[in-house]
Amino acid sequence: xxxxxxxxxxxxxxxxxxxxxxxxxxxxxxxxxxxxxxxxxxxxxxxxxxxxxxxxxxxxxxxxxxxxxxxxxxxxxxxxxxxxxxxxxxxxxxxxxxxxxxxxxxxxxxxxxxxxxxxxxxxxxxxxxxxxxxxxxxxxxxxxxxxxxxxxxxxxxxxxxxxxxxxxxxxxxxxxxxxxxxxxxxxxxxxxxxxxxxxxxxxxxxxxxxxxxxxxxxxxxxxxxxxxxxxxxxxxxxxxxxxxxxxxxxxxxxxxxxxxxxxxxxxxxxxxxxxxxxxxxxxxxxxxxxxxxxxxxxxxxxxxxxxxx
Numbered sequence: 245x246x247x248x249x250x251x252x253x254x255x256x257x258x259x260x261x262x263x264x265x266x267x268x269x270x271x272x273x274x275x276x277x278x279x280x281x282x283x284x285x286x287x288x289x290x291x292x293x294x295x296x297x298x299x300x301x302x303x304x305x306x307x308x309x310x311x312x313x314x315x316x317x318x319x320x321x322x323x324x325x326x327x328x329x330x331x332x333x334x335x336x337x338x339x340x341x342x343x344x345x346x347x348x349x350x351x352x353x354x355x356x357x358x359x360x361x362x363x364x365x366x367x368x369x370x371x372x373x374x375x376x377x378x379x380x381x382x383x384x385x386x387x388x389x390x391x392x393x394x395x396x397x398x399x400x401x402x403x404x405x406x407x408x409x410x411x412x413x414x415x416x417x418x419x420x421x422x423x424x425x426x427x428x429x430x431x432x433x434x435x436x437x438x439x440x441x442x443x444x445x446x447x448x449x450x451x452x453x454x455x456x457x458x459x460x461x462x463x464x465x466x467x468x469x470x471x472x473x474x475x476x477x478x479x480x481x482x483x484x485x486x487x488x489x490x491x492x493x494x495x496x497x498x499x500x501x502x503x504x505x506x507x508x509x510x511x512x513x514x515x516x517x518x519x520x521x522x523x524x525x526x527x528x529x530x531x532x533x534x535x536x537x538x539x540x541x542x543x544x545x546x547x548x549x550x551x552x553x
Contacts, residue, residue, distance in 0.1 A: 247319075249283045250312050252276055253291065257301050257309045258375075260292075317380050321519035335521030336362040338382040340373045342439055343465040345485065346510065347386050354530050361523035369438035377515045383524040384531075385513040388440035398511040401536040406444060406506050409472045409481040409496040416478070417497035424452045424503050431459030431477035433468050440508065441465055441480050448503050472496050482508050510536060 256265040256276070266273045284290050291305035301309065327335070341347045344367055351363055368376060373385040374393060385391060391398065408427070410416045416427075428449075434456070435441045442461075449456045459477040462468070468479045473496050486498055512531050514520075520528070 245283065245286050249279055250316060252279045253283055254309065254312050254316060256280060256292070256299070257305060260300055262299060313378070317518070320380050324519055324521065334358060334361045334523035334526065336364060337384070337521065337524040337527045338364040338366065339384050339386065339527070340366040340368040340376050340382045341386040342369065342373075342388055343367070345466045346388070350386075350531065350536070354527055357530065358523065358526055361526065363523075363527075370440070371438055373513070377513065377518075380515060380518050383514060383518065383520060384527065387511050387513050388508050389443060390511075391513045395516050396513055397516045398513045399532055400509060400511050401531060402510045404483045404508055404510075406480050406482050406501065406508050407486060408478060408499040408501050409469060410478045410499060411473055411475045412495050412497055414478070414497065416499050419499050421500040421502045424448050424454065424501075427478065428452075428454050429457060432456050433460045433462075433471045433477040433479040434458060435465050435468070436461045436463055439463075439465060441468070444506070444508070445480055448501070448506060451503070469496060480506075 252265070252269060252271075255269055256262065259265045259268070262273055262277055266276045269276065280291070284292075287308070289304045290302060291308060292299040293302045324335075339347065339351070344365065347365070351365065355361065355363055364382075366376065366382060368385070370387060370389040370391065373382070373387060374391050374396075376382045377385060377391070377396060378393070386401070387398070408416070408422060416422055432445060434445050437443075445456050460471055462471075469481055469485060471477070472479050472481075480501075481496075481498075512528070514528070
């Protein structure tokens with residue numbers, strides 16, 4: 245049994261698909277299949293159930309995968325520790341977030357305070373963030389949804405209201421608040437399933453026994469406000485987006501949602517057992533030692549008055 249076999253097994257177990265795993269590993273499918281077969285022969289047990297071209301990790305494979313994940317994670321941590329020991333800077337900190345707008349200012353402030361830190365940023369869905377943390381591809385996730393798996397730890401950074409954004413001239417332009425049943429027939433601009441905006445929208449409507457009508461589903465939450473201003477629908481936008489002053493270039497009207505739980509909680513999530521470079525430790529301290537954002541919520545009527553002036 246060698247390290248290459250374990251890497252190959254881990255990738256095949258993640259995809260449960262030989263061709264996709266071979267594509268990521270950049271090896272030929274027959275070669276990958278032979279490597280997995282040799283590993284199973286050495287272990288004396290099949291690790292996958294095979295049905296034609298389909299493979300599924302079986303109970304023996306699941307047991308073995310837990311140990312392989314831990315072993316390879318330790319080796320990866322050792323490699324990072326050695327690299328950081330040679331590095332004349334602070335080392336690297338890798339961060340994942342569902343939307344880049346959420347942490348742009350934070351990362352800019354951190355880089356200004358620690359210019360020697362090597363900062364890497366990834367945009368990911370909640371599912372992908374969970375995988376990246378477990379694979380130790382990132383040190384932290386700034387998550388808008390709970391990542392509650394074993395071994396993960398979360399610190400709440402901020403809690404903010406989520407507002408309803410509507411195009412200028414919409415019948416809700418000027419309203420202070422609105423209920424979910426009142427907008428049940430409105431077309432919504434939102435994100436695909438897996439993003440927090442979609443999860444919140446589905447939850448608010450499900451609480452009323454309703455299903456939202458969608459006009460647009462995308463992968464970039466930051467683009468929603470542009471599409472709303474263009475008249476493609478209405479949508480849920482965090483209060484932070486209203487505060488950054490984008491209403492001059494992307495004019496929308498803001499309305500409070502009269503619905504319980506219409507807010508977003510931002511958390512800094514990390515893998516409890518993962519190695520953290522000096523840069524990562526400083527980033528953790530930087531995030532948790534100061535307010536993440538201003539908690540004062542906008543007044544939609546004030547924003548409308550500014551646009552009309």
